[in-house]
Amino acid sequence: MKQGWIAGTGLNVLLLLGFAVVCVLQGRIDAERQAIHEERDELLMRSPGLVKKMSLEYAPLMGAIYWTRAVQYYGEKTHDQDRNLETLWPLLDITTTLDPHLLAAYRFGAIFLSEAPPRGAGRPDLAATLLERGLQENPDQWRLYQDLGNVYYFDAKDYPNASRAFLDGSKNPAAPIWMKAMAAKIAADGESPETSYFLWRDVYQTATDPAIKKTAESHLRSLKVDLDIKAINAMADAYEKQTGRRPKRMSELVQAGLLTEIPMDSEGCPYVLDEGGKAELDSNSPLRVEKLLDKK
Amino acid sequence: MKNVYTVATNTFREAVRDRVLYNLVFFALLMMGAAILVGQISLGIEQSVIVSLGLTAISVIGLFIAIFIGVSLVSKEMDKRTLYALLAKPVERWEFLLGKFAGLVMTLTINTAVMALGLYVALWTVKHPLQSSDVYILVAVYLILLKLAILVALALLFSCFTTPFLAILFSAGIYVAGVFAQNLRTMQTVDIAPAAMRILKAVSYALPNFENFNVMGAVSHGRVVPGALVAHATLYAVAYCAIVLAEAAAVFSRRNLK
Amino acid sequence: MSNPAIEIENLSKEYPTGFLHLKTKKSLADLTMQVQEGEVFGFLGPNGAGKSTTIKLLMRLIFPASGTARILGKSIDDVKMHQSVGYLPEQPYFYDYLTATEVLDYFARFHGLTPNDRRLRVEMMLKKVGLETARKIQLRKYSKGMLQRVGLAQAILHDPQVVVLDEPMSGLDPLGRREVRDIILELKREGRTVLFSTHILSDAEMLCDRVGVIVGGKLRGVGTAGEIVGMKTEGMEILFELRCNKNDSPLVSRATRTGERYRLQLPEDELYATLEELKAAGARILSVTQIKPTLEAFFMNLVEDDRAQASAVEVS
Numbered sequence: 001m002k003q004g005w006i007a008g009t010g011l012n013v014l015l016l017l018g019f020a021v022v023c024v025l026q027g028r029i030d031a032e033r034q035a036i037h038e039e040r041d042e043l044l045m046r047s048p049g050l051v052k053k054m055s056l057e058y059a060p061l062m063g064a065i066y067w068t069r070a071v072q073y074y075g076e077k078t079h080d081q082d083r084n085l086e087t088l089w090p091l092l093d094i095t096t097t098l099d100p101h102l103l104a105a106y107r108f109g110a111i112f113l114s115e116a117p118p119r120g121a122g123r124p125d126l127a128a129t130l131l132e133r134g135l136q137e138n139p140d141q142w143r144l145y146q147d148l149g150n151v152y153y154f155d156a157k158d159y160p161n162a163s164r165a166f167l168d169g170s171k172n173p174a175a176p177i178w179m180k181a182m183a184a185k186i187a188a189d190g191e192s193p194e195t196s197y198f199l200w201r202d203v204y205q206t207a208t209d210p211a212i213k214k215t216a217e218s219h220l221r222s223l224k225v226d227l228d229i230k231a232i233n234a235m236a237d238a239y240e241k242q243t244g245r246r247p248k249r250m251s252e253l254v255q256a257g258l259l260t261e262i263p264m265d266s267e268g269c270p271y272v273l274d275e276g277g278k279a280e281l282d283s284n285s286p287l288r289v290e291k292l293l294d295k296k
Numbered sequence: 297m298k299n300v301y302t303v304a305t306n307t308f309r310e311a312v313r314d315r316v317l318y319n320l321v322f323f324a325l326l327m328m329g330a331a332i333l334v335g336q337i338s339l340g341i342e343q344s345v346i347v348s349l350g351l352t353a354i355s356v357i358g359l360f361i362a363i364f365i366g367v368s369l370v371s372k373e374m375d376k377r378t379l380y381a382l383l384a385k386p387v388e389r390w391e392f393l394l395g396k397f398a399g400l401v402m403t404l405t406i407n408t409a410v411m412a413l414g415l416y417v418a419l420w421t422v423k424h425p426l427q428s429s430d431v432y433i434l435v436a437v438y439l440i441l442l443k444l445a446i447l448v449a450l451a452l453l454f455s456c457f458t459t460p461f462l463a464i465l466f467s468a469g470i471y472v473a474g475v476f477a478q479n480l481r482t483m484q485t486v487d488i489a490p491a492a493m494r495i496l497k498a499v500s501y502a503l504p505n506f507e508n509f510n511v512m513g514a515v516s517h518g519r520v521v522p523g524a525l526v527a528h529a530t531l532y533a534v535a536y537c538a539i540v541l542a543e544a545a546a547v548f549s550r551r552n553l554k
Numbered sequence: 555m556s557n558p559a560i561e562i563e564n565l566s567k568e569y570p571t572g573f574l575h576l577k578t579k580k581s582l583a584d585l586t587m588q589v590q591e592g593e594v595f596g597f598l599g600p601n602g603a604g605k606s607t608t609i610k611l612l613m614r615l616i617f618p619a620s621g622t623a624r625i626l627g628k629s630i631d632d633v634k635m636h637q638s639v640g641y642l643p644e645q646p647y648f649y650d651y652l653t654a655t656e657v658l659d660y661f662a663r664f665h666g667l668t669p670n671d672r673r674l675r676v677e678m679m680l681k682k683v684g685l686e687t688a689r690k691i692q693l694r695k696y697s698k699g700m701l702q703r704v705g706l707a708q709a710i711l712h713d714p715q716v717v718v719l720d721e722p723m724s725g726l727d728p729l730g731r732r733e734v735r736d737i738i739l740e741l742k743r744e745g746r747t748v749l750f751s752t753h754i755l756s757d758a759e760m761l762c763d764r765v766g767v768i769v770g771g772k773l774r775g776v777g778t779a780g781e782i783v784g785m786k787t788e789g790m791e792i793l794f795e796l797r798c799n800k801n802d803s804p805l806v807s808r809a810t811r812t813g814e815r816y817r818l819q820l821p822e823d824e825l826y827a828t829l830e831e832l833k834a835a836g837a838r839i840l841s842v843t844q845i846k847p848t849l850e851a852f853f854m855n856l857v858e859d860d861r862a863q864a865s866a867v868e869v870s
Binding site: 298299302306309310313314376377378380381382383384385386387388550552553 | 610613614615616617633634635636637639640641642643645646647648649651652660661663664665666705708709
């Protein structure tokens with residue numbers, strides 16, 4: 001019957017129109033809510049114990065969910081260039097309480113809780129706590145000892161504890177040989193660019209998390225500069241010994257046969273010598289900015 | 297025992313015809329969606345998430361089926377009076393009860409087996425060659441099934457002497473309590489009198505300890521589940537079900553049908 | 555001297571009433587009764603009289619407060635005895651996701667028949683109750699009458715010696731009732747014992763060898779229909795037609811009128827005098843019949859008595 005057909009189509013058209021109106025309204029509401037959106041990191045339940053109880057038997061799944069939140073949180077904060085990362089610890093605390101075997105969370109926390117802002121939360125103490133828990137629950141994971149050692153060495157500047165961490169980690173038969181040597185070196189020399197470079201290079205090579213890799217890469221670039229400068233300065237000292245004065249330009253070192261060519265940094269800008277005859281980065285080099293940030 | 301088998305197969309047939317098993321379609325879709333989504337969030341934990349999600353879904357869906365259908369097994373027959381003609385046959389009331397239990401457990405077994413298969417397929421799409429340690433996922437599913445069997449027995453028991461609504465409430469309540477039974481036993485609170493502690497401890501033994509059957513944490517990270525645990529958990533489930541079903545049979549034997 | 559197929563001794567049933575279920579009320583009080591082998595026994599009474607209660611007690615669906623009963627000499631607690639007993643529940647309902655064949659097959663399995671035997675019996679029963687064409691349709695699509703027939707089929711499927719039917723005619727149209735009546739008569743011919751409850755008196759009068767009347771949880775009388783109400787004739791009834799409106803006759807005013815027909819009741823000895831009077835008044839006599847006391851009247855009296863007693867008790 002034609003009448004019934006028309007009524008039916010009419011109804012469908014009305015429904016579609018209705019949905020279109022709803023979509024438009026939703027867009028408006030989204031825009032309005034964005035305007036009144038308050039910058040508060042919403043974590044309704046901060047107690048890991050409570051969250052674990054609320055998860056009944058499904059804690060590992062909730063752990064995965066909280067881990068996803070933690071990663072998203074970090075991503076958003078760094079994207080917005082927000083230096084305030086104080087919710088990172090509770091998120092990781094809850095994640096590892098729900099799923100104590102989620103290694104990725106411990107490793108992430110090791111780096112991004114410990115590092116100074118803007119890259120991290122600047123709380124090496126919390127990172128150490130997290131890693132201690134990780135080691136308690138996963139005693140066979142020697143990499144956590146490595147991470148712990150890194151936290152003590154780089155951010156807490158606590159060389160005795162760093163050395164001990166590397167030593168404990170080396171006891172695991174699966175651990176690489178260098179850990180034992182590293183323990184000794186740190187105990188003896190404390191911080192040195194060679195040690196730092198080595199440690200970051202291992203992190204860069206073995207990390208799977210892209211954020212961690214990116215951070216490691218950045219550190220390596222900066223450390224490479226330090227190492228390069230150290231090497232060039234050694235050449236400059238040799239020049240001074242040879243000629244009795246500090247070199248004024250890089251070309252002098254090349255002419256003296258101490259360098260095969262003018263050294264470049266990783267961005268392709270040549271190193272220069274300052275008034276005191278010490279090497280430094282070219283003023284145009286983008287690495288200069290990075291180094292300044294690092295110093296904070 | 298033949299009567300038990302007859303009732304059991306009829307119960308299974310009812311579940312199939314009642315489209316109970318259609319939940320499997322929902323589960324399959326969920327798993328597919330999860331596999332696709334997880335591929336986007338490559339945080340190195342794809343396997344862990346799929347296994348956790350899959351086991352959670354199997355557990356929760358199974359829970360709903362065990363409690364809701366478990367309660368309706370007896371109450372529906374009493375409400376609709378289909379039970380009248382049945383009990384006038386040479387059948388004992390306990391045979392009827394046991395048959396209902398067996399039928400639903402049979403249904404749940406098929407259900408969880410298919411869901412486990414779906415889980416493996418989703419896992420395979422994310423992580424191509426499956427490792428030998430992945431067989432423990434099946435062990436986790438089996439333990440979930442044991443847990444569900446206990447819940448069916450409890451649902452049956454409650455439905456024998458209260459209304460369906462209360463039976464569902466009690467069953468759900470015992471489930472939650474059972475999840476925390478372990479905590480109750482190992483609680484170290486200072487402020488409780490020793491007499492109260494003893495009572496709490498006794499209660500923790502009386503409650504079904506569902507933590508016994510929860511190996512999601514281990515399995516989602518590819519760890520091994522010891523065979524001894526599986527064997528003991530099986531015995532525990534059998535013993536607990538036997539106790540609950542015996543109680544249900546006793547209650548039902550003297551119940552006046554309205 | 556036949557043996558009793560069903561023996562009931564002092565059977566009582568109580569149920570809790572009142573606020574907080576503290577008081578009890580007797581739904582069945584000290585019932586003692588026997589049903590002989592091979593007879594059709596009608597259990598009569600109004601709704602709530604205790605017929606269904608008695609039958610459910612017999613089938614062990616509910617448990618007595620006191621008293622015992624035996625079927626075919628075995629205690630009602632003996633579930634194996636159910637092998638020789640068939641039961642049709644009141645307003646039967648079966649698994650609506652099954653077809654008639656499947657339901658009957660399901661019930662048949664509890665009787666330990668061989669698969670072949672089962673198949674044959676089920677087919678035979680479907681034919682007997684007239685459900686052969688509908689046998690593959692799911693019960694959810696069945697009418698009430700069809701469900702009643704399925705119920706009857708499952709009750710007699712296993713060749714039981716005793717058949718207990720709770721309100722077998724309820725909800726059936728006249729054709730259905732006729733069919734059930736025929737089946738009951740056939741069961742009797744086969745020598746089985748049939749106990750059925752009903753509140754339809756005409757059915758009881760037509761089918762039963764004996765009748766037990768139960769009102770308010772008490773048995774009021776057992777015997778043949780005639781025995782209960784007595785053979786006394788209570789008078790005569792004249793059916794006549796009166797065309798012209800000669801209202802002067804006192805007889806006409808005593809009669810009940812429907813249109814042009816009149817019905818007049820009078821004692822037997824006044825019959826011929828009344829006929830003369832009517833003839834003089836110009837009435838055309840249509841019929842003259844005896845008024846026999848019916849079960850219905852006996853029944854009604856009992857119900858009245860019972861209600862009077864109940865309200866008397868309440869007042870006191």
